[in-house]
Amino acid sequence: MSALHARIDRVRVDGRDLIHDIDLDIPQSRWTAIVGPNGAGKSTLLRAIAGLQRCDGSVQLAGRPLADWPSRERARHLAWMGQQETGADDLTAQDVVQLGRLPHRPWLAAPTAADHAAVQAAMQATQSWAWRERRLGSLSGGERQRVLLARALAVEAPLTLMDEPLAHLDPPHQAEWMALVRARVAAGHSVVSVLHELHLALQADHLVLMADGRIVHAGSPADAATHEALKRVFGPSLHIAQIEGRWVALPL
Numbered sequence: 369m370s371a372l373h374a375r376i377d378r379v380r381v382d383g384r385d386l387i388h389d390i391d392l393d394i395p396q397s398r399w400t401a402i403v404g405p406n407g408a409g410k411s412t413l414l415r416a417i418a419g420l421q422r423c424d425g426s427v428q429l430a431g432r433p434l435a436d437w438p439s440r441e442r443a444r445h446l447a448w449m450g451q452q453e454t455g456a457d458d459l460t461a462q463d464v465v466q467l468g469r470l471p472h473r474p475w476l477a478a479p480t481a482a483d484h485a486a487v488q489a490a491m492q493a494t495q496s497w498a499w500r501e502r503r504l505g506s507l508s509g510g511e512r513q514r515v516l517l518a519r520a521l522a523v524e525a526p527l528t529l530m531d532e533p534l535a536h537l538d539p540p541h542q543a544e545w546m547a548l549v550r551a552r553v554a555a556g557h558s559v560v561s562v563l564h565e566l567h568l569a570l571q572a573d574h575l576v577l578m579a580d581g582r583i584v585h586a587g588s589p590a591d592a593a594t595h596e597a598l599k600r601v602f603g604p605s606l607h608i609a610q611i612e613g614r615w616v617a618l619p620l
Protein backbone atom coordinates (compact mmCIF):
# COMPACT_ATOMS: atom_id res chain seq x y z
CA MET A 369 0.00 0.00 0.00
CA SER A 370 1.10 3.57 -0.70
CA ALA A 371 1.61 6.05 2.12
CA LEU A 372 -0.57 8.37 0.04
CA HIS A 373 -2.17 8.31 -3.37
CA ALA A 374 -3.75 11.33 -5.05
CA ARG A 375 -5.69 11.76 -8.25
CA ILE A 376 -6.38 15.45 -8.60
CA ASP A 377 -8.19 16.79 -11.66
CA ARG A 378 -7.41 20.36 -10.70
CA VAL A 379 -6.87 22.96 -8.03
CA ARG A 380 -8.65 26.02 -9.34
CA VAL A 381 -8.18 29.46 -7.76
CA ASP A 382 -9.64 32.69 -9.16
CA GLY A 383 -10.57 30.97 -12.42
CA ARG A 384 -7.08 29.55 -13.00
CA ASP A 385 -5.93 25.92 -12.71
CA LEU A 386 -2.84 26.00 -10.47
CA ILE A 387 -2.29 22.24 -10.83
CA HIS A 388 -4.09 19.70 -13.00
CA ASP A 389 -4.17 16.05 -14.15
CA ILE A 390 -2.23 14.87 -11.10
CA ASP A 391 -1.69 11.17 -10.40
CA LEU A 392 0.69 11.00 -7.45
CA ASP A 393 1.88 7.95 -5.58
CA ILE A 394 3.90 8.39 -2.40
CA PRO A 395 5.70 5.14 -1.55
CA GLN A 396 5.69 3.95 2.03
CA SER A 397 8.86 4.07 4.14
CA ARG A 398 10.63 6.14 1.52
CA TRP A 399 11.78 9.73 1.13
CA THR A 400 10.10 11.43 -1.84
CA ALA A 401 11.43 14.75 -3.14
CA ILE A 402 9.22 17.04 -5.25
CA VAL A 403 11.15 19.42 -7.50
CA GLY A 404 10.38 21.84 -10.31
CA PRO A 405 10.85 25.47 -11.34
CA ASN A 406 9.33 28.41 -9.46
CA GLY A 407 5.57 28.49 -9.89
CA ALA A 408 5.39 24.85 -11.11
CA GLY A 409 2.74 24.06 -8.48
CA LYS A 410 4.81 22.13 -5.89
CA SER A 411 3.47 23.95 -2.81
CA THR A 412 -0.07 23.81 -4.16
CA LEU A 413 0.23 20.05 -4.64
CA LEU A 414 1.67 19.57 -1.15
CA ARG A 415 -1.12 21.65 0.40
CA ALA A 416 -3.75 19.73 -1.57
CA ILE A 417 -2.51 16.32 -0.42
CA ALA A 418 -2.32 17.60 3.17
CA GLY A 419 -5.99 18.62 2.95
CA LEU A 420 -5.09 22.31 3.31
CA GLN A 421 -6.15 23.27 -0.20
CA ARG A 422 -9.50 22.41 -1.82
CA CYS A 423 -9.13 20.33 -4.95
CA ASP A 424 -11.24 18.44 -7.49
CA GLY A 425 -10.17 14.84 -7.03
CA SER A 426 -9.40 12.28 -4.37
CA VAL A 427 -6.58 11.85 -1.86
CA GLN A 428 -6.13 8.49 -0.15
CA LEU A 429 -4.06 8.54 3.03
CA ALA A 430 -2.89 5.01 3.92
CA GLY A 431 -5.67 3.63 1.72
CA ARG A 432 -8.46 5.71 3.33
CA PRO A 433 -9.94 8.87 1.78
CA LEU A 434 -8.44 11.90 3.51
CA ALA A 435 -11.92 13.30 4.17
CA ASP A 436 -12.91 10.14 6.10
CA TRP A 437 -10.14 10.56 8.69
CA PRO A 438 -11.23 12.02 12.03
CA SER A 439 -9.26 15.25 12.31
CA ARG A 440 -7.20 14.33 15.40
CA GLU A 441 -6.33 10.90 14.02
CA ARG A 442 -5.30 12.51 10.76
CA ALA A 443 -3.18 15.06 12.63
CA ARG A 444 -1.35 12.18 14.36
CA HIS A 445 -0.82 10.39 11.05
CA LEU A 446 0.24 13.31 8.86
CA ALA A 447 2.70 15.95 10.09
CA TRP A 448 3.05 19.22 8.24
CA MET A 449 5.90 21.72 7.96
CA GLY A 450 4.89 24.69 5.84
CA GLN A 451 6.84 27.43 4.14
CA GLN A 452 7.47 30.72 6.00
CA GLU A 453 4.92 29.98 8.71
CA THR A 454 3.92 32.93 10.83
CA GLY A 455 1.65 33.44 13.80
CA ALA A 456 3.54 31.86 16.69
CA ASP A 457 6.28 34.47 17.08
CA ASP A 458 5.41 35.24 20.72
CA LEU A 459 5.62 31.61 21.84
CA THR A 460 8.84 30.12 23.15
CA ALA A 461 10.54 27.63 20.86
CA GLN A 462 9.65 24.82 23.27
CA ASP A 463 5.95 25.78 23.27
CA VAL A 464 5.98 25.86 19.47
CA VAL A 465 7.36 22.31 19.36
CA GLN A 466 4.83 21.26 22.02
CA LEU A 467 2.08 22.24 19.51
CA GLY A 468 3.14 19.16 17.55
CA ARG A 469 1.94 17.04 20.48
CA LEU A 470 -1.61 18.46 20.58
CA PRO A 471 -3.15 15.64 18.50
CA HIS A 472 -1.83 13.15 21.07
CA ARG A 473 -3.79 14.35 24.09
CA PRO A 474 -7.36 15.22 25.04
CA TRP A 475 -8.57 18.75 24.43
CA LEU A 476 -7.06 21.20 27.00
CA ALA A 477 -5.16 18.42 28.81
CA ALA A 478 -1.68 19.26 30.13
CA PRO A 479 1.34 17.75 28.36
CA THR A 480 2.30 14.33 29.69
CA ALA A 481 5.80 13.04 30.44
CA ALA A 482 5.69 11.34 27.01
CA ASP A 483 4.88 14.70 25.37
CA HIS A 484 7.80 16.40 27.14
CA ALA A 485 10.13 13.56 26.17
CA ALA A 486 9.06 13.74 22.51
CA VAL A 487 9.58 17.51 22.45
CA GLN A 488 13.03 17.26 24.02
CA ALA A 489 14.07 14.45 21.65
CA ALA A 490 12.87 16.40 18.59
CA MET A 491 14.61 19.61 19.70
CA GLN A 492 17.83 17.78 20.48
CA ALA A 493 17.67 16.04 17.08
CA THR A 494 17.43 19.41 15.32
CA GLN A 495 19.92 21.06 17.69
CA SER A 496 17.36 23.62 18.83
CA TRP A 497 17.11 22.56 22.50
CA ALA A 498 19.63 25.23 23.56
CA TRP A 499 17.24 28.08 22.70
CA ARG A 500 14.06 26.41 23.97
CA GLU A 501 13.22 29.40 26.21
CA ARG A 502 13.63 31.99 23.44
CA ARG A 503 10.65 33.39 21.57
CA LEU A 504 10.25 32.08 18.02
CA GLY A 505 10.20 35.66 16.71
CA SER A 506 13.68 36.33 18.13
CA LEU A 507 15.36 33.49 16.22
CA SER A 508 17.31 33.71 12.98
CA GLY A 509 15.80 32.20 9.81
CA GLY A 510 17.81 28.98 10.16
CA GLU A 511 17.19 28.66 13.91
CA ARG A 512 13.48 29.17 13.35
CA GLN A 513 13.47 26.56 10.60
CA ARG A 514 15.03 24.01 12.98
CA VAL A 515 12.34 24.70 15.61
CA LEU A 516 9.59 24.21 13.01
CA LEU A 517 11.29 21.00 11.89
CA ALA A 518 11.35 19.84 15.54
CA ARG A 519 7.61 20.56 15.78
CA ALA A 520 6.97 18.32 12.75
CA LEU A 521 9.22 15.57 14.19
CA ALA A 522 7.52 15.77 17.61
CA VAL A 523 4.24 14.64 16.03
CA GLU A 524 5.91 11.25 15.42
CA ALA A 525 3.60 10.81 12.42
CA PRO A 526 3.99 7.96 9.91
CA LEU A 527 3.92 10.53 7.08
CA THR A 528 5.60 13.95 7.19
CA LEU A 529 5.15 16.60 4.48
CA MET A 530 7.68 19.45 4.36
CA ASP A 531 7.64 22.47 2.07
CA GLU A 532 11.18 23.76 1.47
CA PRO A 533 12.55 22.51 4.81
CA LEU A 534 16.12 23.45 3.84
CA ALA A 535 15.41 27.15 3.31
CA HIS A 536 17.82 29.15 5.53
CA LEU A 537 19.78 26.07 6.61
CA ASP A 538 23.56 26.14 6.23
CA PRO A 539 25.28 23.12 4.59
CA PRO A 540 26.05 21.25 7.87
CA HIS A 541 22.43 21.59 8.99
CA GLN A 542 21.21 20.54 5.53
CA ALA A 543 23.31 17.39 5.93
CA GLU A 544 21.82 16.87 9.42
CA TRP A 545 18.32 17.27 7.99
CA MET A 546 19.10 14.51 5.49
CA ALA A 547 20.38 12.26 8.29
CA LEU A 548 17.14 12.91 10.23
CA VAL A 549 15.06 12.03 7.20
CA ARG A 550 17.09 8.87 6.62
CA ALA A 551 16.62 7.84 10.27
CA ARG A 552 12.85 8.34 10.00
CA VAL A 553 12.65 6.35 6.80
CA ALA A 554 14.75 3.56 8.36
CA ALA A 555 12.19 3.50 11.20
CA GLY A 556 9.41 2.90 8.64
CA HIS A 557 8.12 6.48 8.27
CA SER A 558 7.49 8.22 4.95
CA VAL A 559 8.73 11.71 4.17
CA VAL A 560 7.78 14.05 1.32
CA SER A 561 9.74 17.25 0.82
CA VAL A 562 9.50 20.03 -1.73
CA LEU A 563 13.07 21.02 -2.46
CA HIS A 564 14.90 23.55 -4.60
CA GLU A 565 18.26 21.95 -3.81
CA LEU A 566 18.51 19.53 -6.73
CA HIS A 567 21.76 17.99 -5.46
CA LEU A 568 19.94 16.96 -2.26
CA ALA A 569 16.75 15.92 -4.04
CA LEU A 570 18.89 13.50 -6.06
CA GLN A 571 19.70 11.71 -2.76
CA ALA A 572 15.99 10.91 -2.22
CA ASP A 573 14.48 7.46 -2.84
CA HIS A 574 11.85 8.78 -5.22
CA LEU A 575 11.73 11.97 -7.25
CA VAL A 576 8.63 13.76 -8.56
CA LEU A 577 9.23 16.48 -11.14
CA MET A 578 6.64 19.18 -11.78
CA ALA A 579 6.33 21.82 -14.50
CA ASP A 580 3.43 24.07 -15.48
CA GLY A 581 1.07 22.63 -12.88
CA ARG A 582 1.60 18.98 -13.84
CA ILE A 583 3.74 16.03 -12.80
CA VAL A 584 5.98 15.52 -15.82
CA HIS A 585 8.07 12.67 -14.42
CA ALA A 586 8.29 10.39 -11.37
CA GLY A 587 11.02 7.86 -10.79
CA SER A 588 14.28 6.94 -9.16
CA PRO A 589 16.84 9.77 -8.89
CA ALA A 590 19.42 7.33 -10.26
CA ASP A 591 17.53 6.60 -13.50
CA ALA A 592 18.74 8.05 -16.80
CA ALA A 593 15.09 8.85 -17.63
CA THR A 594 14.90 11.03 -14.51
CA HIS A 595 18.07 12.89 -15.50
CA GLU A 596 16.72 13.50 -19.01
CA ALA A 597 13.44 14.80 -17.58
CA LEU A 598 15.33 17.18 -15.25
CA LYS A 599 17.32 18.52 -18.20
CA ARG A 600 14.15 18.98 -20.26
CA VAL A 601 12.57 21.05 -17.48
CA PHE A 602 15.60 22.97 -16.16
CA GLY A 603 17.42 23.31 -19.47
CA PRO A 604 20.33 21.54 -21.17
CA SER A 605 22.86 23.52 -19.11
CA LEU A 606 21.99 21.35 -16.11
CA HIS A 607 24.84 18.90 -15.69
CA ILE A 608 24.12 15.69 -13.77
CA ALA A 609 27.06 13.57 -12.74
CA GLN A 610 28.17 11.14 -10.08
CA ILE A 611 30.70 12.16 -7.44
CA GLU A 612 31.83 9.52 -4.96
CA GLY A 613 28.79 7.41 -5.76
CA ARG A 614 26.26 10.23 -5.34
CA TRP A 615 24.35 12.04 -8.07
CA VAL A 616 24.81 15.79 -8.18
CA ALA A 617 23.24 18.43 -10.43
CA LEU A 618 25.05 21.63 -11.40
CA PRO A 619 24.11 24.40 -13.81
CA LEU A 620 27.20 24.60 -16.03
Ligand SMILES: Nc1ncnc2c1ncn2[C@@H]1O[C@H](COP(=O)(O)OP(=O)(O)OP(=O)(O)O)[C@@H](O)[C@H]1O
Pocket residue numbers: 381382386404405406407408409410411412413
Ligand atom coordinates in the same frame (compact mmCIF):
# COMPACT_ATOMS: atom_id res chain seq x y z
N1 LIG B 1 -3.77 31.73 -3.61
C1 LIG B 1 -3.37 31.85 -4.87
N2 LIG B 1 -4.06 32.61 -5.75
C2 LIG B 1 -3.68 32.74 -7.03
N3 LIG B 1 -2.57 32.13 -7.56
C3 LIG B 1 -1.87 31.36 -6.73
C4 LIG B 1 -2.21 31.18 -5.36
N4 LIG B 1 -1.29 30.34 -4.79
C5 LIG B 1 -0.42 30.04 -5.77
N5 LIG B 1 -0.76 30.65 -6.93
C6 LIG B 1 -0.05 30.55 -8.22
O1 LIG B 1 -0.03 29.17 -8.57
C7 LIG B 1 1.20 28.83 -9.18
C8 LIG B 1 1.86 27.69 -8.42
O2 LIG B 1 2.25 28.19 -7.14
P1 LIG B 1 3.04 27.26 -6.13
O3 LIG B 1 3.33 28.09 -4.91
O4 LIG B 1 2.31 26.00 -5.94
O5 LIG B 1 4.38 26.98 -6.94
P2 LIG B 1 5.77 26.38 -6.47
O6 LIG B 1 6.17 25.36 -7.47
O7 LIG B 1 5.67 25.92 -5.05
O8 LIG B 1 6.69 27.66 -6.59
P3 LIG B 1 8.04 28.14 -5.83
O9 LIG B 1 9.12 27.20 -6.23
O10 LIG B 1 8.26 29.50 -6.41
O11 LIG B 1 7.77 28.15 -4.35
C9 LIG B 1 2.03 30.11 -9.22
O12 LIG B 1 1.91 30.69 -10.49
C10 LIG B 1 1.39 30.98 -8.15
O13 LIG B 1 1.54 32.35 -8.45
